[in-house]
Amino acid sequence: MPSLKDLKNRIASVKSTRKITKAMQMVAAAKLKRAQDAATAARPYAQRMAAVLANLSASAGAGGPKLLAGTGSDQTHLVVVMTAERGLAGGFNAYTVKLARQTIRALQDDGKTVKILSVGKKGRESLKREFSDLFVGHVDLSAVKGDSFTSNAIALGHDLTKRFDDGEFDVATLIYSQFKNVLTQVPTAQQLIPAAAPADAETVDLAGAIYRYEPSETAILETLLPRYITTQVLSAMLESSAGEQASRMTAMDNATRNAGEMIDSLSLQYNRARQAQITKELIEIISGAEAL
Amino acid sequence: MADKLHFSLVSPARELFSGEVDHVIAPGTDGEFGVLAHHAPFMTTLKNGVVRVLEGDTVKMRIFVRGGFADVTSAGLTILAEEARMLDGVSAGDVQEEMDATLLKMQALDKDDSVRATLQEHFDYLESLKAVLVH
Numbered sequence: 001m002p003s004l005k006d007l008k009n010r011i012a013s014v015k016s017t018r019k020i021t022k023a024m025q026m027v028a029a030a031k032l033k034r035a036q037d038a039a040t041a042a043r044p045y046a047q048r049m050a051a052v053l054a055n056l057s058a059s060a061g062a063g064g065p066k067l068l069a070g071t072g073s074d075q076t077h078l079v080v081v082m083t084a085e086r087g088l089a090g091g092f093n094a095y096t097v098k099l100a101r102q103t104i105r106a107l108q109d110d111g112k113t114v115k116i117l118s119v120g121k122k123g124r125e126s127l128k129r130e131f132s133d134l135f136v137g138h139v140d141l142s143a144v145k146g147d148s149f150t151s152n153a154i155a156l157g158h159d160l161t162k163r164f165d166d167g168e169f170d171v172a173t174l175i176y177s178q179f180k181n182v183l184t185q186v187p188t189a190q191q192l193i194p195a196a197a198p199a200d201a202e203t204v205d206l207a208g209a210i211y212r213y214e215p216s217e218t219a220i221l222e223t224l225l226p227r228y229i230t231t232q233v234l235s236a237m238l239e240s241s242a243g244e245q246a247s248r249m250t251a252m253d254n255a256t257r258n259a260g261e262m263i264d265s266l267s268l269q270y271n272r273a274r275q276a277q278i279t280k281e282l283i284e285i286i287s288g289a290e291a292l
Numbered sequence: 293m294a295d296k297l298h299f300s301l302v303s304p305a306r307e308l309f310s311g312e313v314d315h316v317i318a319p320g321t322d323g324e325f326g327v328l329a330h331h332a333p334f335m336t337t338l339k340n341g342v343v344r345v346l347e348g349d350t351v352k353m354r355i356f357v358r359g360g361f362a363d364v365t366s367a368g369l370t371i372l373a374e375e376a377r378m379l380d381g382v383s384a385g386d387v388q389e390e391m392d393a394t395l396l397k398m399q400a401l402d403k404d405d406s407v408r409a410t411l412q413e414h415f416d417y418l419e420s421l422k423a424v425l426v427h
Contacts, residue, residue, distance in 0.1 A: 041306040048302055048370050052363045056335070150304065154410050214322045214336035223337055224361060227374075234304060 004277065007270040011263060018259035024088065025252035032182070032245035039179055039238040046235040053195065053228055055211070056221060065218065067161070067225040070194035071170045076113045078136070078169035079104055080160070080192065082176035082236055083123030084244040085142045090251030092177060092185065092244055093122040099187040100175045104131060115169060119156070119237070136168070141237075149237040157230030164193050176236040177243040183250065185243035190236070195228055295329035298368030301343065301355060303376040308355060315346035316369055318362050327362075327369045334364040340420045342379065343371060354379040356424060358417035375417055384425040391418045 002010075057068055081100040083093045100116075100123065107114050116131055118124035119139040128135070139156055141149070160172060172193040177185045213220055296312035317326045319341030327334075338360050345353040360373035394415045401408040 042304060044300075044307040044310075045302040045304050045372060048300070048363075048372055052335075052361060052370070052372065055363070055365070151410060211333045211335060214320055214334070220335060220337055220361070231304060 002269075002273075004270065004273055007266060007273060011266045011270060014259050014262050014266065018256055018263065021252045021255040021259060025249055025256055028245045028249035028252060032242065032249055035238070035242035035245050036179070039235070039242040042235050042238050046231050049224075049228055049231050053224065056217070056224065057195075065221055065225060067164065067193060067229070068195050068221060071167075073170045074112070076115065076169045076171070077107050078115045078117060078160075078163070078172040078193075079107075080117045080119060080156075080172060080174045081123040081127065082174065082240050083118070083120040084240070085121050085140075086244075087122055088251065089244050089248035090254075092247035092251075093120075093126070095185070096175060096177050096187045097123050097126045099189060100127060101130070103173065103175060103189055104134075117160075120240075136163075149234060149241070153234035153237055154230050156233050157226060160193065160229060160233075161226050169193075174232065174236055176240045179239040179242040179246065182246045185247060190232070192229060192232055195225055297327060297329040297331075299327075299345065299371075300368070301357075301371045301373065301376060303357075303360075303373045308376050308378070309345075309353070313345050313352070314348060317344045317346065318369075318371060319343070319357075320362065327364055331364045331369070333366070334362075336362050338362055338371070338373070340417055342424060343376075356421050358413065375414065377421075379424070382421075382425065384422050387418050387422045387425060391415060391422070394418065 079100060081096065083096050087093060104114050104116070104127075114131075114134055115136045116127060116134045117137045117139070118127065118135065120141055124135075124138055137159070139152065141152060144152060163169060164172070171191065174190045174192045176188060176190075178188040180186055211217075296314065297316065298311075299313045299316050300310035301308045315326060315328055317324060319339050320336040321339050322336065324341075325336070338357060340358050341356070343355045343357055344351050345355070355376055356379050357371065357373035358375040360371060363370045363372070394411055398408055398411045398415065401411070
């Protein structure tokens with residue numbers, strides 16, 4: 001049975017924890033609104049880009065640039081794992097890391113060479129334990145203020161294209177958390193290089209009409225593909241950041257509620273203990289008086 | 293003019309415009325081109341310049357774009373711009389301020405930084421935007 005003083009201290013400490021979680025929840029809620037707006041605003045561009053790419057690749061056939069057609073091999077895989085910079089966001093990082101781990105294991109079982117590039121500190125920490133020798137790079141997003149990921153996305157896009165041109169890998173897969181709504185974030189694996197237009201991209205039936213290209217089909221593809229990759233990276237970053245805030249908000253909401261329940265039960269325990277002590281003192285006084 | 297063209301202009305940050313218009317004139321790398329409804333499928337890269345949206349014979353909207361692509365299909369015209377902003381309500385002074393800020397950021401970076409190249413593009417964009425505004 002803890003003493004009255006112990007109980008009092010615990011109640012005070014849980015109360016201050018509740019204040020912190022409540023504050024974190026409110027900060028996450030405010031950030032979520034902005035992150036969500038940014039993610040939603042970026043979607044039309046990514047979708048149109050995918051549709052344009054789908055149209056182009058349908059007519060380009062197999063002879064397109066390497067970024068589209070691939071190197072002809074799929075021996076070396078680069079897995080880009082995108083997680084948050086900070087924890088305390090419920091299962092957000094854990095789910096993404098779990099998918100990454102499964103993907104890496106499956107590739108290794110197939111006898112492929114796997115390289116890992118991590119974006120965000122948390123994924124790096126968790127995967128370092130198992131796959132420390134597979135890491136080829138890391139992108140630090142901790143300095144990013146708000147939702148301005150554009151320059152980071154461009155840098156990462158350039159980096160990926162360069163590594164691909166240098167023959168460092170054949171296939172790049174991006175693993176990130178897709179933002180469905182505040183309660184659901186879906187860990188997603190998406191093939192980045194060779195660029196594959198998503199199956200659900202709307203292609204327009206040209207009804208036999210022939211596309212005209214200016215300056216030329218290859219020239220357009222060559223400018224389009226690196227941008228497509230950057231766009232994919234950017235939208236993944238935005239989705240991931242919205243998901244992180246949503247997940248943190250939910251987690252902190254739960255934590256605040258749990259702390260409240262804990263305070264209630266501790267207060268009850270404290271009151272009982274105090275009453276018991278009063279009763280005990282009374283009994284002592286009365287039995288002392290009777291003994292006289 | 294009975295038939296309308298479905299036109300949408302998107303930049304990575306947001307969708308600037310989406311709707312039915314009569315006529316769009318855009319700056320292709322190989323020259324300006326106009327698109328009306330039922331244009332043949334066509335795709336081109338864009339250079340920095342002004343996209344004009346016409347309603348009948350009057351210019352309804354002017355949007356300044358940096359690079360990107362224009363895609364004409366039977367579904368309409370889509371412009372994917374790297375950067376875009378409405379020309380109305382922008383003053384040369386604002387643009388000059390932004391140019392100075394970009395220049396400062398650029399000077400803080402390494403020469404071979406890929407971000408610097410992006411900022412340079414942004415700077416060039418602002419410069420040509422200012423040129424349009426001053427005239």
